[in-house]
Amino acid sequence: MRAASRADHTGVLFPTGGEFADMTEHAGWFAGLDPGDTEGAAERVREGSADGTADWPALAVDEGFADDEAEYYERLHEATMAAASAGVHERERADDKQLIHAVRAMDDCERTANELAERVAEWAGTRFDDAGTGVDYARDLAEREADPADPSEARLIALAERTAALADEADELRAYVEETTPSVAPNLAAMAGPVLAARLISLSGGLDALAKQPSSTVQVLGAEDALFAHLRGSAPSPKHGVIFTHEYVRGTRPDKRGSAARALAGKLTIAARVDHYSGERKPDLDAELDERIATVRGTAEEGSGNGSDGSTGSDGGDDS
Amino acid sequence: MTDLPAGVERRAFEGGERLATRGEPHYGEPTDGEYRAWNPDRSKLGAMLELGMDTGLVGGETVLYLGAASGTTASHVADFAGPTYGVEFAARPVRDLLDAAEPRDNLFPLLKDARKPETYAHVVEPVDAIVQDVATRGQAAVATANAEFLREDGRLLLAIKARSEDVTRDPADVFDDALAELESTYEVLERRRLAPHHDDHLGVVATPR
Numbered sequence: 144m145r146a147a148s149r150a151d152h153t154g155v156l157f158p159t160g161g162e163f164a165d166m167t168e169h170a171g172w173f174a175g176l177d178p179g180d181t182e183g184a185a186e187r188v189r190e191g192s193a194d195g196t197a198d199w200p201a202l203a204v205d206e207g208f209a210d211d212e213a214e215y216y217e218r219l220h221e222a223t224m225a226a227a228s229a230g231v232h233e234r235e236r237a238d239d240k241q242l243i244h245a246v247r248a249m250d251d252c253e254r255t256a257n258e259l260a261e262r263v264a265e266w267a268g269t270r271f272d273d274a275g276t277g278v279d280y281a282r283d284l285a286e287r288e289a290d291p292a293d294p295s296e297a298r299l300i301a302l303a304e305r306t307a308a309l310a311d312e313a314d315e316l317r318a319y320v321e322e323t324t325p326s327v328a329p330n331l332a333a334m335a336g337p338v339l340a341a342r343l344i345s346l347s348g349g350l351d352a353l354a355k356q357p358s359s360t361v362q363v364l365g366a367e368d369a370l371f372a373h374l375r376g377s378a379p380s381p382k383h384g385v386i387f388t389h390e391y392v393r394g395t396r397p398d399k400r401g402s403a404a405r406a407l408a409g410k411l412t413i414a415a416r417v418d419h420y421s422g423e424r425k426p427d428l429d430a431e432l433d434e435r436i437a438t439v440r441g442t443a444e445e446g447s448g449n450g451s452d453g454s455t456g457s458d459g460g461d462d463s
Numbered sequence: 464m465t466d467l468p469a470g471v472e473r474r475a476f477e478g479g480e481r482l483a484t485r486g487e488p489h490y491g492e493p494t495d496g497e498y499r500a501w502n503p504d505r506s507k508l509g510a511m512l513e514l515g516m517d518t519g520l521v522g523g524e525t526v527l528y529l530g531a532a533s534g535t536t537a538s539h540v541a542d543f544a545g546p547t548y549g550v551e552f553a554a555r556p557v558r559d560l561l562d563a564a565e566p567r568d569n570l571f572p573l574l575k576d577a578r579k580p581e582t583y584a585h586v587v588e589p590v591d592a593i594v595q596d597v598a599t600r601g602q603a604a605v606a607t608a609n610a611e612f613l614r615e616d617g618r619l620l621l622a623i624k625a626r627s628e629d630v631t632r633d634p635a636d637v638f639d640d641a642l643a644e645l646e647s648t649y650e651v652l653e654r655r656r657l658a659p660h661h662d663d664h665l666g667v668v669a670t671p672r
Binding site: 216 | 546554557558560561564565568569570571572573574581582584585586587588589611612630631
């Protein structure tokens, strides 16, 4: 085998068939590549692999891929830049990544619209007797006052218009999230609702990352501050993170919320894994969750039925 | 105080004397002519140099940088070193790393997982130094897996982040375990906590066994 004679030189060999194949008997990214083929080079950098390293620059010059090391590095720079750039674009274009941006933007728009609405209300209070509060009032004001009385009123109206537009965008983003999440994560979206599903994906950084989390982590996603306070030893462990917004947690009486959160997180984790690894919709999962929660709540009702914690129950009712 | 690598200088900036390299500014750092300040509070390798650790770097060497992130430190390394391979697995920071690599012909960005050296062994040549700053669990395992790239007399410049391994354990115990794991592959030449620049980080200089 001619391959054997090159073993000491490259350290990396692939078995080859042809008599004249000794020019490409290594796994280097440039093996057999046309020096002008940037696209092919980027592809090699991204997809290739080798069992071990070798003196690639020397090898490339030997084989005539480059005239000298300077030219090799020039081509390597071009290839790695193109490969990394393509890789970044591909990963950032992935649907779950788009969803993450959308749900974060939705939260930003809602929060900012609310802040601006407060400013509008405060300002309007100094000018109109019937001034109200909230985003709804900002919308009213934006539509109503077509003919401002003076420059400062003109600014106030303009601010109300911006606020209304931002609130509209938040609504549009919510609609986009509700429409997109089921295609990205059908089971998770069905079980958690599209917005909460998108938040969970956002908090873990992607559907792939969420699918790899243990359910104990999913249970407290969004409660990181409380979790780390607990790990430092200065606080009790948090019972739930963002999954608190789910009816199955919030709607369960306080003394059973920990159990409900644990049960919900367990099923959400399974849903995320099915979505990531198979992508098939499995309605059975929803039914299993419904059943599990009914059990949790059933025991809760029995508990308060004995009259031992009736006051806790009524407190919980006031919360919601 | 040991010598700084050629290409790294102490220069007077507003607020005192600081490490600096010569190159295109990358992250809004203060500049003085062609020089740009290297902030040890934002860079583990910068802190190792600032604290006088003997990194063995002389300038011009071939470097494999694991955990290049957005290129804050990697850009300084590329300013004084030779061919610099920057490995980073997260897509978002690589967007910034690309900006750092654009004007630096010797900085090669690789969107790869440092835990899987076989996915970039077809690109990375044997190197004189490995700089490692990866914030994942199993930092010693990453250093071990990449040892094949390091020349016999090369240097591993490793920053171990205790909190990446286990937030609940005493950092000193985490460091002991990591060093013990390194032992089979590397001989540790120097170790030092990177405080006050970085809390709960250990700087390690090692060479292959």
